[in-house]
Amino acid sequence: MTGPHGYSKDKDAHLKRLRRIEGQIRGLQRMVEEDVYCIDILTQVSASTKALQSFALQLLEEHLRHCVAHAVERGGPEVDAKVAEATAAIARLLRT
Amino acid sequence: MTGPHGYSKDKDAHLKRLRRIEGQIRGLQRMVEEDVYCIDILTQVSASTKALQSFALQLLEEHLRHCVAHAVERGGPEVDAKVAEATAAIARLLRT
Amino acid sequence: MTGPHGYSKDKDAHLKRLRRIEGQIRGLQRMVEEDVYCIDILTQVSASTKALQSFALQLLEEHLRHCVAHAVERGGPEVDAKVAEATAAIARLLRT
Amino acid sequence: MTGPHGYSKDKDAHLKRLRRIEGQIRGLQRMVEEDVYCIDILTQVSASTKALQSFALQLLEEHLRHCVAHAVERGGPEVDAKVAEATAAIARLLRT
Numbered sequence: 001m002t003g004p005h006g007y008s009k010d011k012d013a014h015l016k017r018l019r020r021i022e023g024q025i026r027g028l029q030r031m032v033e034e035d036v037y038c039i040d041i042l043t044q045v046s047a048s049t050k051a052l053q054s055f056a057l058q059l060l061e062e063h064l065r066h067c068v069a070h071a072v073e074r075g076g077p078e079v080d081a082k083v084a085e086a087t088a089a090i091a092r093l094l095r096t
Numbered sequence: 097m098t099g100p101h102g103y104s105k106d107k108d109a110h111l112k113r114l115r116r117i118e119g120q121i122r123g124l125q126r127m128v129e130e131d132v133y134c135i136d137i138l139t140q141v142s143a144s145t146k147a148l149q150s151f152a153l154q155l156l157e158e159h160l161r162h163c164v165a166h167a168v169e170r171g172g173p174e175v176d177a178k179v180a181e182a183t184a185a186i187a188r189l190l191r192t
Numbered sequence: 193m194t195g196p197h198g199y200s201k202d203k204d205a206h207l208k209r210l211r212r213i214e215g216q217i218r219g220l221q222r223m224v225e226e227d228v229y230c231i232d233i234l235t236q237v238s239a240s241t242k243a244l245q246s247f248a249l250q251l252l253e254e255h256l257r258h259c260v261a262h263a264v265e266r267g268g269p270e271v272d273a274k275v276a277e278a279t280a281a282i283a284r285l286l287r288t
Numbered sequence: 289m290t291g292p293h294g295y296s297k298d299k300d301a302h303l304k305r306l307r308r309i310e311g312q313i314r315g316l317q318r319m320v321e322e323d324v325y326c327i328d329i330l331t332q333v334s335a336s337t338k339a340l341q342s343f344a345l346q347l348l349e350e351h352l353r354h355c356v357a358h359a360v361e362r363g364g365p366e367v368d369a370k371v372a373e374a375t376a377a378i379a380r381l382l383r384t
Contacts (some may be wrong), residue, residue: 003131011128018125025118028151032110035099038159042185045152049145049192053286056141061279063134064260069271072264079261087253089138090282094245095383096145149382157375164352165367168360175357183349186378190341191287195323203320210317217310224302227291230351234377237344241337241384247316248333255326281330288337 006066007059017055024048056093060086102162103155113151120144152189156182198258199251209247216240248285252278294354295347305343312336344381348374 007014025048031041063086071082103110121144127137159182167178199206217240223233255278263274295302313336319329351374359370 003133005131005134007128007134007137008131014128015125018121018128022118022121022125025114025121029111029114029118032103032107032114035101035104037099038101038103038155038163039181039185041103041155042152042159043188045148045155046185046188046192049148049189052141052145052148053192056138057279057283057286059134059137059141060282061275063138064256064275064278065272067134068256068260069264069275072261080257083253083256083261085135086256087249089135089142090252090285091249092139092142093145093282093286094249096142096149153375153379153382156378157371160352160356160371160374161368164356165360165371168357176353179349179352179357182352183345186348186381187345189378189382190345195325197323197326199320199326199329200323206320207317210313210320214310214313214317217306217313221303221306221310224295224299224306227293227296229291230293230295230347230355231373231377233295233347234344234351235380237340237347238377238380238384241340241381244333244337244340245384248330251326251329251333255330259326277327281327281334284331284334285337288334288341 006062006064010058010062014055014058017051021048021051021055024051053093060090060093102158102160106154106158110151110154113147117144117147117151120147149189156186156189198254198256202250202254206247206250209243213240213243213247216243245285252281252285294350294352298346298350302343302346305339309336309339309343312339341381348377348381 024044028041028044028048031044068079068082068086071078120140124137124140124144127140164175164178164182167174216236220233220236220240223236260271260274260278263270312332316329316332316336319332356367356370356374359366
């Protein structure tokens with residue numbers, strides 16, 4: 001499914017957020033290398049996971065607003081497929 | 097709290113795992129740059145979150161086995177503090 | 193917002209599922225009364241939480257398919273409000 | 289594994305908490321019967337899931353403080369088994 005998609009208009013903001021998360025993961029590596037206390041590393045893991053989740057929620061909101069809404073406007077069987085696909089993605093996010 | 101800690105003996109394995117997660121986050125950036133379909137990006141976010149979680153679970157297991165167990169062996173009020181600290185870390189992981 | 197809603201047509205199936213979850217929670221009470229091993233109780237908590245989550249996912253899917261889709265068909269500012277509202281509900285589910 | 293266990297001393301508080309959760313699940317049934325708006329039901333599901341999770345965290349803390357700590361005091365191979373068992377329970381909670 002070629003773009004642009006709902007998120008494309010905010011690409012720079014999304015890339016900036018992902019680069020920050022990348023930096024957090026490198027930070028975790030430094031903590032492990034420097035024998036930082038386990039609980040402090042676990043706290044940083046929670047922060048990185050939360051950042052990934054808020055990125056996912058933003059993308060999901062834009063997907064609902066654009067890709068799913070456009071399918072509804074076009075009508076037909078594509079609507080059910082798009083809704084089922086979005087719900088399956090939400091289920092995967094819930095299970096992590 | 098200076099190391100080494102429970103996880104220190106498996107440092108290389110942990111660093112390898114974190115570098116892979118770092119690579120996944122860079123992969124997410126490429127997907128956004130290339131206007132990949134939203135749902136495929138969300139699927140990759142779930143995979144990265146899951147990888148972060150299994151890293152956290154490994155660290156937690158080693159923390160219980162070493163830091164918490166050594167506090168129990170020493171006895172005294174430190175045990176309650178260590179257990180409360182570990183439970184708070186688990187609660188943070190649950191809320192993400 | 194009076195019904196019927198997307199889930200109304202499957203009301204009996206949802207009520208049956210909720211009564212089963214209610215039974216699971218009573219089962220947890222019996223386990224606590226009978227001093228069952230902690231880990232076995234925690235396993236039952238995970239099963240009940242998972243059942244609640246799949247109930248929530250079904251309701252969410254029907255909400256997207258009906259309430260959000262009908263807002264899209266009507267058009268206007270209501271669409272953004274409905275999408276934002278659904279995303280906030282998903283965020284709450286993610287944080288538990 | 290017969291009790292009493294770590295949680296046994298707070299049995300009444302745990303039973304009270306579980307009865308409240310049971311009431312919340314019955315509340316969900318009333319909301320479905322009365323065609324309450326989907327998002328309001330999802331908000332109640334998040335509240336019930338959060339209540340179940342805090343019950344699980346309390347049980348886990350008591351399990352670490354008693355069952356796991358007593359295994360450490362006795363020493364031997366049982367410690368690894370208890371830590372692995374607790375970590376597996378935490379993993380199940382994380383995946384819901």
